[in-house]
Amino acid sequence: MTTIQTKKELNEEFKNVKYILTSSMRIKLLLAVYENSKNLEELRKELKKPSATILHGLKELENINLIKKSQKYYELTSNGYLLTTNMIKLIENWYSINRNKTFWNNHDLTDIPEEMLKNIYLLKDVEYENSTTSDLSNAFTKYIKLISKSTELQIILPIYSENHFKHMIRLLNEEKFKKIELIVSKRILKSIKQNTDLNNALLKNKKVKINCIEQDLKVFLTRSNNFMSLSLFFKDGLYDDSQILIGKDENAMKWALNLFRFFSD
Known part of the structure; x- marks a missing residue:
């Protein structure tokens, strides 16, 4: 092409x-x-x-x-x-993009593979959530509520976030999860290893599998047994924790699984 x-x-x-x-x-x-x-x-x-x-x-x-x-x-x-x-x-791709045009327009899409962008119609029924000046943590709070109801997680984690790790470890300790599979960059894995608490709670936990890749991705994807979510980075390189797409239908789950497999294979 x-x-x-x-x-x-x-x-x-x-x-x-x-x-x-x-x-x-x-x-x-x-x-x-x-x-x-x-x-x-x-x-x-x-x-x-x-x-x-x-x-x-x-x-x-x-x-x-x-x-x-x-x-x-x-x-x-x-x-x-x-x-x-x-x-x-x-038509469905156009509808999907236009329905959440604020989300797509504001973010860097370069790390989403071309084939996944061609199939963006699979996300036509996802819901857009964003934080507001009156509730700065709205998107993050909804995300934590969703993973709290999950038993399995597959996550492309492009940031070192102790806040995310804290909730992940809490739910592991509460025996909420059967399995967590993370995809992280070498840089993030190095930071996890340097933190004794994270090293013990994640790297030494048999329920946690970590796949390490070379590149620093600009895609934060979560796929569980009952939902998927996607958040991205601004075009200036900063991670945006205020906007998130959340999907629970079969097509959205399929799209998320394909994206996860793209980077894990």
Whole structure:
């Protein structure tokens, strides 16, 4: 995707994509027959448009091999199905980004792998939490409440935070956790080893597994048995503890697991 040849090809294909996206009728027709084939009457009732308008749009899509007619029913071709699937993904990605645009706009995304950014639609149902001037610890408090109800944790920990460690150790001592898996940089691991209390409570605890990586990441991810959360760094390099995304649905959990595995494998 970085070669000159590929960029030229992408520019050419953009003309075809633009042809689809600049017509609401063409988009609606593709979405209407995405899961089931439909006849003209069904399309007219669903789209609330006259037959002539619908037939014109169908003819345009037939001409570029995205829709075909079988008997009296219209259905997607294989090309149409592939294009519509990715168009839905684009729409959901756009929705996901726009729904939490304050969070995404304010932070450094460079350490989130490209493939994960392409699948940001999986986070479309997460909730945005932020601290306020009247409650500076709101985001952190909600985070601690969530891990307190968890039994397993997978964490990409990009900061050395005694406050986070304190709660983690407390919950370990209370036998709340079955397992904790941490991904930390060499710098942070060195700091943990130099702190006798942390060294004893974490490194010598059989329930805790620590994966050490070379780089200092700018992603704070937590995935448990019942939630995921994501917080990031400002673009100036400072960690932002005032804003957090929290998800509990299957898609958000899947996204978090894939990100954790990316850095742990």
